[in-house]
Amino acid sequence: MHNLPDLSIRQLEYLIAVAEENTWADASDAVGVTPSALSQGLAELERRVGVPLFDRVGRRRMLHPNAEILLDHARQVISLTSDLAKWSDRMRNADEGTIRIGMIDIAAVNYFQGVLKDFRNDHPSLNFHLKVSPSRPLVEALQGGQLDLIVCIEPEEKIKGIEIEPLLTETLSIYKPGGGPLGPPSEWGPWVLFPESSNTRKIISAALKERGSSVNVVADSPQPEVLKEMVNLGIGWTVLPNVQAEAGPRPLIPSSILGTRNLIVASRKNAAQSPAIISLLEALKEQLD
Amino acid sequence: MHNLPDLSIRQLEYLIAVAEENTWADASDAVGVTPSALSQGLAELERRVGVPLFDRVGRRRMLHPNAEILLDHARQVISLTSDLAKWSDRMRNADEGTIRIGMIDIAAVNYFQGVLKDFRNDHPSLNFHLKVSPSRPLVEALQGGQLDLIVCIEPEEKIKGIEIEPLLTETLSIYKPGGGPLGPPSEWGPWVLFPESSNTRKIISAALKERGSSVNVVADSPQPEVLKEMVNLGIGWTVLPNVQAEAGPRPLIPSSILGTRNLIVASRKNAAQSPAIISLLEALKEQLD
DNA sequence: CATAATAGTTTAGTTTTTCTTAACAATAAA
DNA sequence: TTTATTGTTAAGAAAAACTAAACTATTATG
Structure with a gap:
């Protein structure tokens, strides 16, 4: 490619200013520099273009006809740059x-519902995509570049190329049909839990085993509403985040923190x-204060 | 107006280079700078635009989707600048x-005929205007800005705002019907000369008076061909530049240098x-060597 | 006409920008 | 692990752009 002259935005603004203002002094005022800077800048512009741009008439300087072409160029570039700045x-x-x-x-329904709503209201022309799904697919979508930010359960081990930051800690409680005291762990259950693939399920299973309960699972679902309903129907016990279990039209009554x-x-x-991402992230953190 | 970011042509070239080349090292080669300069230049570009432009993937860097808009801008500006450079x-x-x-x-017909012809041949796409007329109107057109360069008779006094440079000195000779020796100045004439308004006429009148001839003018014309014809017809004597008098189909015979x-x-x-003007001026001078 | 005012330039010196070289960090390959 | 590759950072040199102030040339004014 040709070696292009490095005409700076500044110099082009100078040119437009002298074309629009009456005197170079006015022009230098208009662009906010000293007459000296304007004079030197335009001299440099003329040198770089390599074509005479100005005539001297008395002590005034006038645009040479040659400058029209450059002026046209300047206006185009400035206009493009102005659009870019906007x-x-x-x-x-x-x-x-x-x-x-x-x-x-x-996260989407309980914790950050308000944040999401406000954010969308505050940035109506932003192209907004929210994917709600279990943690694992979210992480995969993040890794694959389909998502830029996710809120999910802390993974068991670090994931390569992914940076995490703690957001909040939830309490998981045991819920049994009808509520009330639990009795000895050996008699707990049967259970209605998240599927085995779920991260939370692993946490729950480990905790139950540590307490001495067998993990006899009679039903599973990734949907907390389904688990709640099964407890209400007396199908089995469950473990859920308190926020989920105790919200909604048919809340459960917690028996004990697991x-x-x-x-x-x-x-x-x-x-x-x-x-936009940074802004949303800040809003998420703020919500927790 | 908005305060525009001073995105340099160079930085925009860097951006296009990294978009087109495989690695930044290749890109820095393509634009002919060190990888360091490229890296710093792009960091500065990113800072000035104020929007993240690059992602890090392993040790490579990739364009962020945001950069597309800027890239588009860069290509437009570079294209405009390239046209301007041409x-x-x-x-x-x-x-x-x-x-x-x-x-x-x-000047147009005798001295610089060849220069003008060659110049037009050498610069066929140049918008070329030649005005041939006596010196005075030429000077006025020059002052009025209708002409940029004139070749004319040296004016008697300096003209304000006009810069002159000597080109050549012509011999003016006396021509009489039939040619031959002149006889005593008191018996010279009658004369067929340029009009009184003419600069050359003033030179001639003064010279004739100094020699002791009366300046009895029976006919005048700004056209040398007309003066020649009148001499040939025996209407009177004339004084012309040798070049004009002795060229053409019916040349006169010089009697004496005036x-x-x-x-x-x-x-x-x-x-x-x-x-273009500078180039023509050089050609004019060269012709005289 | 001399004097003052005006328009723009030049000079000198400072600050900012951009570049190069060289050392460095991080990742990928052997 | 070692080695090569890719890109960044640091330090300093070179170039560019700016300001203040002195200067030149022209125009206006008493």
Whole structure:
């Protein structure tokens, strides 16, 4: 490619200013520099273009006909740059661009419902995507680049290329049909729990075993509402985050705390975060105060 | 107006290079700088735009989706600048633009005929204007900005705002019907000369008076061909530049040298001279060697 | 006409930007 | 593990861009 002259945005602005203002002094005022800077800048512009641009008429300077072409160029470049500046402003205000986030149900429905709603209201022209699903698919989508930020259960081990940050700790309680005291762990159950693939299921199984309960599972579902319903129907006992179990139209009554699980936010390590993502992340953390 | 980010042509070239080349090292090769310069330049670009542009994937860096918009901008600006560079190249080679020159007849027809022809051949796409007329109107057109360069008779006094440079000195000779020796000055004439308004006429009148001849003018014309014809018809004597009098189909025979006049080139003082003008001026001078 | 005012330039010196070289960190390959 | 590759950071040199102030040339004014 040709070796292009490095005409700076500044120099082009100078040119437009002298074309629009009456005197170079006015022009230098208009662009906010000293007359000296303007004079030197335009001399440099003329040198770089390599074509005479200005005539001297008395002590005034006038645009040479040659300058018309360059002036036209300047206006085009400035216009493009101005559009770009507007775009980057909107990007910085998270009013433009795409935000693709993932959340597990409890985060989207219970903890951050309000944050999500407010965020969408505050940034109506932002291209917004929310995927609600269990932690594992979320992590995979994050790794695959389909999502930029997820809120999920803390994974058992570190995942390569993924950066996590703790968000909150939830209490998991035991719920039995009708509520009331539990009795000895050996007599607990049977259980209605999250599926085996679930991270929370692993936490629950481990905790139950540690307490001395067998983990006799008669039904499973990834949906907490389904588990609740089964407890209400007397099919079995369950373990759920308190927030989920005790909310909604037919809440369960907790019998005892079994343990905790941690919610985290995760993003690809070293991935550049758009302002929109940063903004949402801040809102998530703020919600917890 | 908004305060625009000063994105340099160089930085935009860097961005295009990393978009087109496989690695940043290749890109830095392509634009002819060290990897360090490329890295720092792009970091500065990112900082000025204020929006993340690059992701890190392993040890490679990839364009962030955000960068697409900026890339598009870069390509447009580079394309515009490239067009401009081509234009300025053509301007410098005097293959573009407008050249408006004036010449007195003897310059256009006798002295610089070949120069003008060659110049037009060498610069076919140049917008070329030649005005042939007596010196005075040429000077006025130069002052008024309708011409950029003129070749004319040296004016008696300096003209404000006009810069002159001597070109050549012509011999003016006396021509009488039939030729032959002149006899005593008191018996010279009657005369057929340029009009009184003419600069050359003033030179001739003064020289004749100094020799002791009366200046009895029976006919005048600004056209040397007309004066020649009148001498040939025996209407009177004349004084002409040798070149004009002795060229053409019906040349006159010189009787004696009367004096000289100077041809000059003139241009507006301090006016920026286009490359085309400079180029023609050089050709004019070269012709005289 | 001399004097003052105005328009723009030049000079000198400072700050900012951009570049290079060299050392460095991180990842991928052997 | 060692080695090569890819890109970044640090330090310093070079270039560019700016300001203040002195300067030149032109125009206006008493």
